[in-house]
Amino acid sequence: MKFISTRGAGPVTGEEAVLKGIAEDGGLYVPSSFPQLTREEMENMLWMDYSERATCILCKYFDEIPEAEMKSYTDRAYSRFTDSEPAPVIDIDGESYIMELFHGPTLAFKDVALTLLPYLMTAARKRFAHGEKTLILVATSGDTGKAALEGFKNVEGTEIVVFYPSEGVSELQKLQMQTTDGNNTHVVGIKGNFDDAQTGVKRIFTDPECKAEFAKMGYALSSANSINWGRLAPQIVYYISAYLDLVGAEQIDMGEKVNFVVPTGNFGNILAAYYAYKMGLPIGKLIVASNSNDVLTEFFTDGKYDANRPFHKTMSPSMDILVSSNLERLIFEMCGRNPEFVRNQMGELSRFGMYKIDFDQIADEFSLFEGYSATEEDTASAIDNFFETHDYLLDPHTAVAVSAYYNYLTETGDPAKTVIVSTASPYKFAHDVYKSLTGSDEPDPFMAVKRLNGYTGVPVPDEIASLKYKDLLHTDIIEKEDMLTEIFNVLKENG
Template identity: 45%
Template sequence: MASQITYSSTRSLEAQKEQLSFSEAVVKGIADNGGLFVPSKFPKLHLTNEMTNLSYNALANQIFSLYLTDFTEKEILSCVDEAYDDKFDSDRIVPIKTFSQVSFIELFHGRTLAFKDMALSILPHFLKTSANKLGITDEIVILTATSGDTGKAALEGFADKEGIKIIVFYPTDGVSDVQKKQMTTQEGKNVSVLAIDGNFDDAQTGVKNIFLDTELKKQLKENGYIFSSANSINIGRLLPQIVYYYHAYLELVREGAIAIGTPINVAVPTGNFGNILAAYYAREMGLPINRFICASNVNHVLTDFIKTGIYNIERPFEVTNSPSMDILISSNLERLLYALSDGDASIVKKLMADLAQKQSYELTEDMKRKLTTLFYGGFATDQETIEAIRTIYQSLDYVVDTHTAVAYKVYLDYVRETHDQTHTLIASTASPYKFAGAVSQAVGINKGTQDDFELIKELSRMTGLTIPAPIKDLDSREELHTKTLSKDGLKAEVLNLLK
């Protein structure tokens, strides 16, 4: 029997610290004081050779049983089996491809062809089970900001789920053609998709402000609605991502790339910091990870932060060919700050207040030391991203998307700088078909006047890759969501939709 684990806010001082169950935390999404929920401790899961025989679902059950201590074994099993089924086109769920000292963990075999499927396939089941356990009869309204992939994965997960509405906001010019079409063609009686005349940070800030608007929440509560989130600020989004790092490690052991207990490095293309934070949480549980290679594009606020200990968002916002990382305010970094400060909420509160008031904050010397010991930061320009795709294709006969290419380029920089030959797991976060324009350019296809959907077919012909079923006829689907809002219009639109 797992010992009880509770969840509290990163900003709650000891005297006011709430101790919520997983059910309460996942329904709430974000704490009333603006903080993010973190577990009261990290349970340990020690690796054995026998674990290499576990299926993805069996491993997920084992890990969730450690964190969801208010769920029954039957409830966890039901959530896992509903989530990780034939909607994934690989029976391994997350297969890996190994080339000498580097392996790519393919996190894009779900319905929306991106790593967000790994958590957003199970979050609706966590949420529905939690609401039932808590006796909630109000309709749950999921508010989500997306830089491209979260939106479609959330829509896919929550579409036509009884007792739930979902509203997704995305930046008008900050997503690829494929990402946009995936969202705007989404069917479902309970879904709304809205473009924001701004960037991802504008959308994310607008959603957070709605969550913290007590008057609005009170008004909607009176009408039978409560808010929750499908963004990675929700602890129910973060915990499922731990599973695939354990699974990938066991796959490496199973195929003989490493022996059990051998440390690895992890390289992750990073925007909102949730994916790499899940790897950090896995390390806290006992997974032998030596170094975290945090890869950014030219919006390299995280690279500068890791190098200097100063987080500064006073800088231009760039639109790049790796749009899911076009982010300046990395929400999940707050959870790492909490860990680096040894759970000192007073430090986290001060840092977050400095960010809001001064657009920057600086870590304590002790936190800087811990950060640089574990994390390495680097970035890639758009051209370097194209070159990385080309290098991987020519040298490994393997095609990756732009975000994965950013991680590979920064991994090479890390090896050159440190001479560290530790086997490295690279998070391959999206199908190359989602970013067909940039990928086609990299592998030598002349774009000309072709749009991304024509390039998908061209890319398939040239590389021999099968076009994934979810986007095969995407260009011919009817757009159902065409409204664009000003970045200040989110609250009014939410009220309008929930009249």
């Protein structure tokens, strides 16, 4: 299996794509073609556990890694999850289901990929690195940062630097990052939003002079953001696994189409669902759920992507994004894999903050997607109503998805079975969840956790309960223009 850039460069192997993170021409790596899942393979996977399913699917993309080696990676990665299955599917009402992706070490869906990525990257370094260390740069809107830190903590031959918006994550997300130990972890807040952090990281990746300076210091760049193929590939697995679980539970027949509703910011999670579709998974609709930063809702309505709009800080901060990097990969598929078309659109975005897609120019597959957005009031109502109706506690991101689902259902009456993707534990956002349920504002994050537990009876995860007793290790906050200087300072200190 080879990988090519959305902007024309390539090809490289899967392991090389993981090591590089982003292509040298600034594009994102995609498979040269999508491997197909046969009905026989799907039926065989019915009786496998999650780790076995992951091995079967990932070996199609990383065919240079022997199956037994990949199985050892998936076993070790998913042994860190508290649930026996990393992505259990919960039946809500016989028509809708919630896939829980928050049973990993940092209580967010990013764990599914970021517990595995260090193994993929270590394997790639053995084959392709030439003695240099790997410098992993991460921009986070909340969950990716902590998941990446935990995944790469103390991994030999790596340094990881995470940038987060100092005022753009929840207090508990911030504490999760600031208390991370490890001899190779570095966490820095920036005065700006996630788009500022992501733009800074991508600029460093595509600057030849920066790469040359890092090389002189003995480092090669890579990323743990979803721009890295090694982040996306493991996410494909849980969509296929959820479908198989529904078949196994006799909720659907093999071959029956299902819908997925995905809370979406940087477009990586729902893109993985689309890639599962490209492999042959029977999907009817992919519902793109956005918060008040509804740039994607507009895009899937009229083809206009316009990031020139007010930036809203919401109770679903991991979706507070106006520049969705992974949309480039979807556009590449929709325009018939035309790198010139992609370069033109991304050039427009860089220069003017917007571009427009003519529906006549793109594939009919675009109709697979439906875009909906939820206001803060919609999100709070979804949390409250869903708990009252189903005795199930939603985090704000999942609440956005629930709101989108019911709006879609009202508009279409679509009878298809639907899986709502739950991306984080509600306790990571205890303040906003508690306020949504009770109307009471509890500013202290740990008191909010206590009160939310008392009100709902939902157990507090150990990862949250233990935060109160951990030392703050990373408290630096810098101007967004100083990211590169900060990285050089980190590397010099760690010589």
